[in-house]
Amino acid sequence: MDGHGAEVTDGTASTEQRTRRPRPTRRGVPRGAALALLAVPVVFLGWFFVWPVTAIVGLGLAPDGEVELRVLTRALTDPSVRSVAWFTLWQAVVSTALTLVVAIPGAYALSRQEFPGRRALQAAVTVPFVLPTVVVGSAFLALLGPRSPVNAALVAVLGEAAPTLDLRRTVTAILLAHVFFNYAVVVRTVGGLWSMLDPRLEDAARVLGASRWRTFREVSLPLLSPAIAASAAIVFLFTFTSFGVVLILGGPGRATIEVEIHRATTQLLDLPLASTLALLQLVAVLSALAVYGRLTRRAQQQRLVAAARTRRPPRTRGERWFLGANLAVIAVLVLSPLAVLVERSFVTATGYGLDNWRRLLVDDPGSVLAVPAGEAVRNSLLFGVSATLVALVVGGLAATAATVGRGWVTGTVDRALMVPLGTSAVTVGFGFLIALDRPLDLRGSPLLVPLAQALIATPFVVRTLLPVLRSIDQRLRDAAAVLGASPFRVWREVDLPIIGRAVLVAAGFSFAIAVGEFGATVFVARANLPTMPVAIFRLLGRPGVANFGQAMAMSTLLAAITAAALLAIDRLRVGSIGRF
Numbered sequence: 001m002d003g004h005g006a007e008v009t010d011g012t013a014s015t016e017q018r019t020r021r022p023r024p025t026r027r028g029v030p031r032g033a034a035l036a037l038l039a040v041p042v043v044f045l046g047w048f049f050v051w052p053v054t055a056i057v058g059l060g061l062a063p064d065g066e067v068e069l070r071v072l073t074r075a076l077t078d079p080s081v082r083s084v085a086w087f088t089l090w091q092a093v094v095s096t097a098l099t100l101v102v103a104i105p106g107a108y109a110l111s112r113q114e115f116p117g118r119r120a121l122q123a124a125v126t127v128p129f130v131l132p133t134v135v136v137g138s139a140f141l142a143l144l145g146p147r148s149p150v151n152a153a154l155v156a157v158l159g160e161a162a163p164t165l166d167l168r169r170t171v172t173a174i175l176l177a178h179v180f181f182n183y184a185v186v187v188r189t190v191g192g193l194w195s196m197l198d199p200r201l202e203d204a205a206r207v208l209g210a211s212r213w214r215t216f217r218e219v220s221l222p223l224l225s226p227a228i229a230a231s232a233a234i235v236f237l238f239t240f241t242s243f244g245v246v247l248i249l250g251g252p253g254r255a256t257i258e259v260e261i262h263r264a265t266t267q268l269l270d271l272p273l274a275s276t277l278a279l280l281q282l283v284a285v286l287s288a289l290a291v292y293g294r295l296t297r298r299a300q301q302q303r304l305v306a307a308a309r310t311r312r313p314p315r316t317r318g319e320r321w322f323l324g325a326n327l328a329v330i331a332v333l334v335l336s337p338l339a340v341l342v343e344r345s346f347v348t349a350t351g352y353g354l355d356n357w358r359r360l361l362v363d364d365p366g367s368v369l370a371v372p373a374g375e376a377v378r379n380s381l382l383f384g385v386s387a388t389l390v391a392l393v394v395g396g397l398a399a400t401a402a403t404v405g406r407g408w409v410t411g412t413v414d415r416a417l418m419v420p421l422g423t424s425a426v427t428v429g430f431g432f433l434i435a436l437d438r439p440l441d442l443r444g445s446p447l448l449v450p451l452a453q454a455l456i457a458t459p460f461v462v463r464t465l466l467p468v469l470r471s472i473d474q475r476l477r478d479a480a481a482v483l484g485a486s487p488f489r490v491w492r493e494v495d496l497p498i499i500g501r502a503v504l505v506a507a508g509f510s511f512a513i514a515v516g517e518f519g520a521t522v523f524v525a526r527a528n529l530p531t532m533p534v535a536i537f538r539l540l541g542r543p544g545v546a547n548f549g550q551a552m553a554m555s556t557l558l559a560a561i562t563a564a565a566l567l568a569i570d571r572l573r574v575g576s577i578g579r580f
Contacts, residue, residue, distance in 0.1 A: 037401035041417065044394045044458075048451055049420050052431025053278070059434060060275025075276035081260075085280065088256040091171065092240040095178035099235050100228065102179055102329060103186035109326040111191035113319070114311040121327075122187075125334050127563045129184040132516030133244025134533040135562075138540065138555040139337040140177045140249055142344040144168055149340060173249040178242065180333055182235045189231035190224060197223055199310050229291075237288040241281065243425065243519045244533075248540060257281045258519070262426045278427040282419075289418055338559065345553040349545045356549035360557070369535055371528055373554060376535035379449075380515045380558070383531060387453035387514035388507050394454065395461025395506065402462070403469040418459050425519025428452065432524050448524035449531065453517045457510035464506040468499045505569050512565040516558065532558045 061072065075081055110122050128136065142148065144167035154162040167173045197220065205215040221228075243258040250256075255263065257277050264274040314320045348355045363372040398417055420428065429452060436442040442451075472495060480490045518533040525534050532554055539551035 037397050041394050041398040041401070041458075044390075044455075045416060045420075048432075048436075048455055049423075049428065052435045053423060053427055055435035056271070056427055056431040057275040057278055060271035060273075072276055075273050078273075081273070081277070084255055084257060084260045084277075087254065088240060088258075091174060091178075091256070092236050092242075095175055095182070095239040096232050096236045098175060099179050099182045099186055100232060102333065103183045104190060104228070105322070106183065106326045106330060107187045107191035107194055109323050110187055111195035112311055113323050114313045115323060121330065123567065125187055125330055126184040127338070127559075127566060128180050128334060129182070131181075131559055131562055132518055132533045133181075133242075134248065134518050134536045134540075135341070135516070135555045135559050136177055136181055136337075137245050137248030138536060138551055139341040140173055140180075140245075141168060141540070142552060143337050143340045144173050144176075147347075149336075149343075168249065169254075170249075171254060174242075174246055174254065176333075177245045177249055178235075178239045180337060181245065182238055183334060185235050185238070186228075186231045189234070190227045193227040194220070194224060195310055197310065233288050233291045237285060240284055240288070244537075248537075258426060262519075265426065265430050274427070274430075278423075282423055285423060286419065289421075341552060341559065342556050345549065345556040347545075347549055347552075356546075356553040359546070359550050360553055369530060369538060371530065373535060373550060376530045376532050376554070377557065379529050380532040380561075383450045383453060384511045384515040386450035387457055388510040390450060390454035391457040391461050391510040391514075392503065392507060395458045395510075396465060396503070398458070399462045399465040399469055402466055417462055420455050421459055425452075425456070425517070426523065428455065429520035429523030432520070444526070446526060446529050449521055449529070450514070452520040452524055453514035454510075456517055456520070457513045460509040460513060461506040464509060465499060465502050468502040469495070472498055508565045508569040512562045512569075516562055 106125070110118060110125070143150075144165075146164050146166045148165070151162070151165055154165065167176075201219050201223075202215050205219045206212075210218070240256070241258050242256050243262070246254065246256045246259050247262070250259065257280060261274045261277045261281075264270045264277065314323050345356055346352045346354070360373045360377065362374075369376065395417075432448050432452060433443055436448070442448055476494050477490050480494050481487075485493065515531070516533060517531075518537070521531050522534050522537065525531055530538070536551050536554050536558070539547045539554070
């Protein structure tokens with residue numbers, strides 16, 4: 001999946017859940033009201049997701065109106081398809097395992113150990129997760145290429161005879177980028193739960209003579225297992241659907257299903273193959289989402305304590321060494337790619353300078369882009385704001401309907417809005433071009449870009465607003481109604497002030513996701529209206545120091561924009577609302 005996106009919780013339960021208080025419900029709300037609220041989300045999901053995906057899959061598997069099983073058989077028995085499916089599976093499994101091994105110790109360090117700068121560092125490790133995949137690919141191209149700081153250090157130590165380390169176009173580069181990308185998922189999910197496990201359980205085991213390892217294995221690990229498994233499921237989902245990272249860093253023979261769908265539609269024009277691969281990926285995504293939802297609910301049923309009661313400064317030499325080792329891992333794995341990205345943005349053919357940044361502001365006749373690079377920045381911001389507004393409306397209505405309504409309808413729509421996160425963005429983007437000619441012909445319209453971005457951002461809005469809406473005490477609404485307030489006035493004067501910050505958090509998430517979306521946007525963006533991720537991809541696809549430097553500068557700017565949105569979210573959120 002491009003663009004990262006899926007609900008990534010911190011494994012914590014809300015105050016309402018921890019005290020076992022029954023969920024407040026809106027009494028007297030007719031079922032028709034909930035269904036009316038669902039009208040816009042249902043139309044949006046049906047028109048801009050179900051119909052395009054169904055159309056593109058149907059066109060591939062039933063070109064004459066009837067499903068041809070031999071199309072499926074041909075694709076599934078093709079050795080190249082099996083090779084792509086196998087590579088997608090094993091790299092996702094290995095990426096998930098590596099991420100867990102590296103990030104679980106970091107989760108403990110950031111959640112249970114108190115040290116200066118902990119909150120800032122916790123925010124910093126989350127930045128890679130919201131970075132566009134194109135930016136991550138650019139950062140690792142700079143970090144792992146022949147002109148990387150590692151090679152410079154080797155030359156400084158060994159001289160000109162030093163070997164050149166070039167990990168571009170290798171599986172190693174893909175795995176490292178996936179760990180970089182998903183480190184925050186495990187740290188926030190597992191660390192969020194770990195920070196609120198009652199420390200008296202561990203203390204009791206130590207008093208009875210258990211070692212630290214045995215205490216972790218027999219006390220902490222069973223309690224953390226739902227959060228660990230949930231984070232593993234979501235990391236597997238992200239790496240299984242990886243697109244931008246593999247497209248940029250992977251070499252020949254290293255294509256995930258998502259990349260192969262892109263190749264089948266844009267280069268081979270083989271719709272049957274693309275449709276079969278899209279169905280395979282959809283089955284895997286739905287399975288991962290089902291496992292993730294079940295495990296997250298298990299994590300929320302535990303008895304927790306306030307996080308402030310569990311953290312303490314490292315006391316022993318071993319604890320200090322443990323903290324130092326994890327800080328070193330964070331510096332090397334998380335911070336160094338971003339630092340190299342910034343450094344490469346100032347490298348020119350004659351040394352260090354601002355030429356790459358100047359090209360973002362002026363019209364460069366030699367640029368591979370159809371428009372000045374500055375217009376790509378403007379397009380991304382305009383499309384991002386538009387997508388955010390659409391996502392807030394659709395997601396807000398869906399969250400409100402899920403709060404006021406009961407039954408399978410609201411629950412089904414709530415879960416259905418999560419599916420676009422794991423569906424092939426390439427399939428969605430190509431489906432837009434194939435299917436959106438009725439009732440309005442939107443093919444070729446610039447509106448497709450914010451609509452595609454809003455489709456990915458809407459689930460984040462729902463997941464941010466839903467817990468807040470469900471936590472509002474129904475007695476506040478009842479009191480306002482008794483005093484004569486209409487339903488709209490109750491919403492305006494009771495609900496809206498309470499959820500105001502959550503709305504801003506949802507807007508921040510939506511904007512960060514929209515400006516970095518690549519998989520669908522690369523299909524629907526017009527040549528004269530590229531977004532920043534599309535422009536970066538085009539620059540990286542052409543040789544030359546100037547093109548590479550301009551791609552690094554634009555990647556740095558895009559990283560700064562998404563990081564600013566994340567920092568704003570951290571300032572606005574209250575408690576665990578809007579937290580990864």
